[in-house]
Amino acid sequence: MSSQTSPTTEQDAVLSAGIDRSLRHPVMFFLTSAAAWLAVSLILGIISSAKVHSPGFMDGCSWLTYGRTQAAHVNALVYGWGFQAAFGVIVWMLSRLSRQECRASGLILTAGHIWNFGISVGVLGILAGYGTGMSWMEFPAFTWPVMLLAYFAIVIWSFVQFKVRPAGHVYISQWYLMAAMIWFPWVFITANVLLHVMPGNPVMAAGINAWYKSSLIFLFFTPIALGTAFYLTPKVTGRPIHSYSLAKLGFWSLAVIMPWAGMQKLTGAPIPYFLPYVGATATVLFFIPAFTAAVNILRTATADPDVANHSPTLRFTMAGVVGLIVMAVAAVFLNIPGWTMQLSQFSMSGYGFEILALYAFFSFVMFGAIYFIVPRVTRREWLSRRLIKMHFFFSIYGIMIIAIAAIFGGLQQGIGQEAFDQPWQESAAERAVNYGWAITISWCFILFSNIFFFMHLTVMWLRLGRRSMHPTLLVSDHGHGDSPHGGEGHIDNCGPGTASATH
Secondary structure: OHHHHHHHHHHHHHHHHHHHHHHHHHHHHHHHHHHHHHHHHHHHHHHHHHHHHOOOOOOOOHHHOHHHHHHHHHHHHHHHHHHHHHHHHHHHHHHHHHOOOOOOHHHHHHHHHHHHHHHHHHHHHHHOOOOOOOOOOOOOOOHHHHHHHHHHHHHHHHHHHHHOOOOOOOOHHHHHHHHHHHHHHHHHHHHHHHHHHOOOOHHHHHHHHHHHHHHHHHHHHHHHHHHHHHHHHHHHHOOOOOOHHHHHHHHHHHHHHHHHOOHHHHOOOOOOOHHHHHHHHHHHOOHHHHHHHHHHHHHHHOOOHHHHHHOHHHHHHHHHHHHHHHHHHHHHHHHOOOHHHHHOOOOOHHHHHHHHHHHHHHHHHHHHHHHHHHHHHHOOEOOOHHHHHHHHHHHHHHHHHHHHHHHHHHHHHHHHHHOOOOOHHHHHHHHHHHHHHHHHHHHHHHHHHHHHHHHHHHHHHOOOOEOOOOOOOOOOOOOOOOOOOOOOOOOOOOOOOHHHHHO
């Protein structure tokens, strides 16, 4: 038996090493660039949050007003960190699952530089006062064709990799990743053409902008994170997905329901009366794909509690899946037509939901993927368990406080706005002061942990990590050195992943 399987294992190891080697530069470029933009976004977030409770903070610089720093903070988080982390994960996972080396790393790197140029110009344009004023689309209008061109150059080879894959079953991670790659240009082109090329009624422009933001959350970041989690969890534990039928249900419910979300942000606007309620209903129904995927992933991960407790990849991934559950509950709570929907409409509650989606869910899964991918493409192990632990705990506590403070602080703002017999400054703005302090302090903790994460990642890119056949786990190496399932070892020798081999 061993004489039959050993050559196959060796061939898989050689092929996996070749794939990782071909992807080392583009993947590490995207991941380190993403980490750098995350640090920039957090700094801008601290400045904008500080202005909520201390309006005079850095008041002498016109580039650092609240309106500009808040917009730059969110856009740097979305396009600088979120998209580039997604790009790094997409090109690596699709190459691995397709069992093909990347032969276009130079083109992908060039496109990555163009994307970063577009983000840099966009952020500077916002800070200089040339933002469009449309949420998540504040970059000056001339940047979107540049970003679209770079996007196509980055993902086109991922489509090629998928096309030349060996014949056979298409794994659920490929479903999610390919869907996200197709949905994004549809959403991006539609919104930018209707808002910048053929602008129409301003009310509908606000509706298109709301739909765009919702679609990015539900049709790009959510499927990328779910596809990654469906790959990482079986890969690390060495066990098949708990229910493949449940995984398909989660995918198709996401695809059918979530394109309708977004218009609930225009409740009370002069638009057809049913549109906000359709959007609210779709957002509430997000709990269907969210809970089916979350239960599936958590059941798979907890099949081996020992690995789940000690693997940095699984610890971050499971925290992200729990964030998905919280996000789904918040989607129901904030979008039930009536009292809470009205109170959250013009407050910081929307920001709290966005942070739940972008950081508590998506970013934690991306951190798990980074801790899994980087040792494979650099052929080195992470230097410090303490830095990984610090990154996890500072991030988890910080994001919990931010989400709670923003959502409930926003509801308090809404209550103040409803008090028509009181001055707005006293009834609404002052209610957010204490919550603003909590958000500012929490962003400082998260920034602290992510600065060390960026330094840790840069050291790995320079291939200065430790040489070891043992994975970096969140326990003593002597107590838990070899992962019994080959999950986070120095060399990936499981072919396209236990996930795809055992489903």
